Amino acid sequence: MSLAALQLAARCRQCSGTMRLLRQTPQRPFHHSAAVLARREKKPPALSKKQLAAKERKRAKKAPKNIYDSEKMTLTDAVEVLRAVEVASPNATYELVVKTEMGKGSTIPKGRFDLPRQTKEQTKDRILVFAEGRQAEEAKRAGADIVGGLELVEGIISGRHQATMFLCSRALIRPITPRLGRVLGPRGLMPSERRGTVTDDIAGYIRRLKGTSEWKGDKEGTIRQPIAKMYFPVTDVVKNIRYFLGVVKRATGNVRDPQVDSNKKETSQKPVNAITRVLLSTQQGPSIQIADA
Missing domain, CATH: 3.30.190.20 (Ribosomal protein L1/L10, rRNA-binding domain)
Structure with a gap:
């Protein structure tokens, strides 16, 4: 075999060995390498309340008006x-x-x-009052249209007694609530302490309503x-x-x-x-x- 043929055969063996090394699976764990870890995003440090407030003010200034x-x-x-x-x-x-x-x-x-x-x-309100005794008499004198006790409940449910405002004394609010709550509540007419329509000074409330x-x-x-x-x-x-x-x-x-x-x-x-x-x-x-x- 000539010298040129020997040199060519040596080069082919060297190239085939290099290609064989490249085809092998690399053993180095690249996902744990220092270069990859350096490229990972770092968590921002926690901001204090003062820094968060300043950041919110900047955002508010940039927000469209x-x-x-x-x-x-x-x-x-x-x-x-x-x-x-x-x-x-x-x-x-x-x-x-x-x-x-x-x-x-x-x-x-x-x-x-x-x-x-x-x-x-x-427009004049039509006032119905749940009261008894002296409070009922004062309500009539003050101008209430319908005054009575628990006997008015059935008439309200059936629609016989119509009114635009319902007032009640503190003594009668508990007996009428179970039956009238579902009738007057959705219409916003149920007597309530928060709105002042449950009171013992019914006559004074009616006088304040006038006008x-x-x-x-x-x-x-x-x-x-x-x-x-x-x-x-x-x-x-x-x-x-x-x-x-x-x-x-x-x-x-x-x-x-x-x-x-x-x-x-x-x-x-x-x-x-x-x-x-x-x-x-x-x-x-x-x-x-x-x-x-």
Whole structure:
């Protein structure tokens, strides 16, 4: 065999050995190597409360602003704008919309009010009172339409006794609750201590009701109320709105009534229905968000 053939055979054996080594499964555990471990993500260190608060403030600054923020007006400016829009409709009505949050455990906001200047003639409530003895006589003299004891329960269930408001003395609330709770409860008419319709001063409650109207929010916590007429002076419109907002804030817990808080414990206070937006509108005018509500 010539020298060239021997050299070629040696090179082929060397190449075949190299290929055989490459085909073998590597024994080195690459997933535990220092290079791979260095590339793995490290857990960020736990932030303190102060650092978390600073991070939240930065995020809030970068968050997009509400599109309605630039459309807010003061109450006086909003009234003037709506008066200009409705200049051809002097009998148009201002409508106030108050949006509240319905948090867990909160009830539908509800209450009564008496505007400084009424927008329309008030409807008279038909009052039914559960009372006996002296309380029943005082309720009749105060102007109650139907007064009686447990004998009225059957008439309410059958529909013979119709009323828009039900009052009850403390002595009779337990006997009537099992039978009337399912009838009056879904309609929001069941006497309740929280709403003040269960009381021993029934005559005083009826006297306070005279000349007042009821307001009530919907299931989403939105309150809509006609608040003034277009021909009212601006001062009267503003006075009506300020008064009604004060009533709503006290009823929803946004403003504490010192007279009520002095008689109640802090544990019995109602949860707050936070007011998120206050809007003023008319039939043909835009809905304007109030900045100084």
